[in-house]
Amino acid sequence: MGKFAEMVPERVRALASYVPGKPIRQAEAESGVKMIKLGSNENPFGPSPLAMAAMAEATKSVHLYPDNDSVTLRERLAERHGLQPNQLIVTAGSTYLLDLLARALLSPGLNAVTSERSFIAYPIVTGSAGAALRQVPVRNDGFDLDAISDAIDSDTRLVFxxxxxxxxxxxxxxxxxxxxxxxxxxxVVVALDEAYYDYAECLARERGVEYSHSVNYVRQERSVVVLRTFSKAYGLAAARVGYGMGPAELLNYVARLKSAFIVSSVAEAGALAALDDHEHYDKSMRNNSEQLPLMMRQLRELGYAPVESWANFIYIETGEDASTLGKRLQMNGVIVRPLTGSWGARTAIRMTVGSPEENRKFIDALKSVTSGAHAR
Ligand SMILES: Cc1ncc(COP(=O)(O)O)c(C=O)c1O
Structure with missing residues (x-):
């Protein structure tokens, strides 16, 4: 134990670090080959061109602090969703809002509830607030809402x-x-994390299913905070901008915990412009709707049983050690996400649906590093 172990509280020492998808530069340095990244569910078509132009323009003012409340973006989003601006909060990515919600609602002795095999930020934000996280087993590879209800008790404040x-x-x-x-x-407050809302909404429309009317919960002033992000469909992951919609009173408390000036003026300008870039958005949605079923079919033909996806990624049980498979794929120029460690699925990988060319490269790499059947 180093000399800081006694100074740092046990709840902090016990935290697992967030392990991000491997950056392209690092993977290329390790493997010596050109890389495509299908490991973090990013947009294969890059940022919206309108956002890039707006961000370049915004750099002219980076000597000035940004608007601490992102008022322009907040008002724009309020109008878009039919809400009052005080029912919205803009943060540096939605992960940061998860952290703020945990710190606002949780403390030692209290708990949060979620599912096993869900987003790895939930244990981290809960643990950093000093609370316990109850993770109920999955049902049909997804959330078991009955089990979540059963796990809630009088000390529960948050459900992810x-x-x-x-x-x-x-x-x-x-x-x-x-x-x-x-x-x-x-x-109890529900943090309803809709990071992949756009893809799900689009796929649900095509499949004739009603996916989400989450904004109604906010209009009805239910104890729900809906989280969305510009990191996925809008291609602004590195700009760090996301938002939450929920009860004005709760968001007012949450905002007090926010670091000052956490959303840059460049990020706000990018987000505003991305909302107007229908061409880039439609292209991204179209690509996902076309490529997702194609990838599912090809994976099945290779003997896998991928889980039906409502997002821009696919969960694949591989029947072998996922980190070893991930390394072999990386040697062939493809980064995927092995779902080891906190993800709780040591033989599964997650691949982002990329551009047609990237997806072909993934399938070729998968074929060349595996052999035989992979039924689960
Ligand atoms: C379920 C879920 N929520 C939130 C996020 C975080 O997105 P960001 O912090 O970039 O807005 C992600 C990103 O991978 C995610 O998968």
């Missing part, structure tokens, strides 16, 4: 629901969620 779920890509329908919320006790 990823819809669609990362990493399994499963979706909870609007009706199922309505039923769950109707049974929710008064002492």
């Amino acid at each position: 629901i990823a819809n669609p779920n990362n990493p399994t890509g499963t979706m909870i329908s609007a009706r199922e969620l309505d039923r769950f919320l109707d049974r929710l006790p008064e002492n």
Whole structure:
């Protein structure tokens, strides 16, 4: 133990670090080959061109502090969703908002509830608030809302629901969620994490299913905070901008915990412009809708049983050690996400649906590093 172990509280020492998808530069340096990244569910077409132009323009003012409340973006989003600006909070990515919600609502002795095999930020933000996280077993690879309800007790303050779920890509329908919320006790807030909302909404429309009417919960002033991000469909992952919609009173408390000036003026300008870039958005949605079923089919033909996805990624049970497989794929120029460690699925990988060319490269790499059947 180093000399700081006694100074740093046990709850901090016990935290697992967030392990991000491997950056391209690092993977290329390790493997010596040119790399494509299908490990972090980013947009294969890059940032929206309108956002890039707006961000370049915004750099002219980076000597000035940004608007601490991102008022322009907040008002724009409020109008877009039919809400009041005080029902919205803009943060540096939605991960940061998860952290703020945990710190606002949790403390030692209290708990949060979520599913096993869900987003790895939930244990981290809960642990950093000093609270316990109850992770209930998955049902059909996704959230088991009955088990979540059963796990809630009088010390529960927060429930994390990823819809669609990362990493399994499963979706909870609007009706199922309505039923769950109707049974929710008064002492609990639901963090409804819709990071992949755009993809799910688009796929659900095509499949004739009602995915989410989450903004209605906010209009009805339910104890729900809906989280969205500009990191995925809008291609702004490195700009760090996301937002939450929820009860004005709660968001007012949450905002007090926010670091000052956490959302840069460059990020705010990028987000505003991305909202107007329908061409880039539609192209991204179209690509996912076309490539997702194609990838599913090809994976099945190779003997895998990928989980039906409602997002821009696919969960694949490989029947072998995922980190070894990930390394072999990386030697062939493809970064995927082995779901080892906190993800809790040591034989599964998650691949982002990329551009047609990237997806071909992934399938070729997978074929060349594996052999035989992979049924689960
Ligand atoms: C379920 C889920 N929530 C939130 C995020 C965080 O997105 P960001 O912090 O970039 O907005 C991600 C990113 O992978 C995610 O998968």
